[in-house]
Amino acid sequence: KRQLSLLRYVEQAATPGCAKSVLQHILEFSGHNQWLKICGGSKLQVLQSACQELDSEPRVLEFGTYIGFSSIAMAVSRSDLTVTSLEAHPISAAVALRLIKLSGLDSRIQVVLGPSDVTMAAL
Numbered sequence: 001k002r003q004l005s006l007l008r009y010v011e012q013a014a015t016p017g018c019a020k021s022v023l024q025h026i027l028e029f030s031g032h033n034q035w036l037k038i039c040g041g042s043k044l045q046v047l048q049s050a051c052q053e054l055d056s057e058p059r060v061l062e063f064g065t066y067i068g069f070s071s072i073a074m075a076v077s078r079s080d081l082t083v084t085s086l087e088a089h090p091i092s093a094a095v096a097l098r099l100i101k102l103s104g105l106d107s108r109i110q111v112v113l114g115p116s117d118v119t120m121a122a123l
Contacts, residue, residue, distance in 0.1 A: 004091075006095070009025065009029045010022060010099060011098070011102060022072060022103040023076065060082070064088075065111050067096050072099065088113075090113060
């Protein structure tokens with residue numbers, strides 16, 4: 001239920017195609033309404049700094065998409081970075097896909113639904 005409330009909020013408030021706006025409104029929702037398991041604050045800065053240090057044409061494999069916040073944040077940190085994110089829960093994957101599309105990063109972020117032992121074998 002929390003994830004769907006977040007999705008409604010961000011879809012109404014964020015600027016379509018603007019990933020920074022999507023991230024900002026996810027953080028706003030989390031801070032004012034309900035806690036979300038996302039990497040905000042100093043953890044977000046560490047994540048984005050680590051992405052800056054990757055070699056050219058970086059690719060990231062993420063375990064656990066949740067709502068796509070980290071995937072979007074990583075893609076925002078570098079315009080040449082692509083993310084493949086594995087998610088076992090269908091509702092989380094669906095919310096993440098909508099937020100990723102809203103952010104305009106759906107060409108650079110792929111969400112793969114299913115248990116990681118199965119999805120890893122298919123990659």
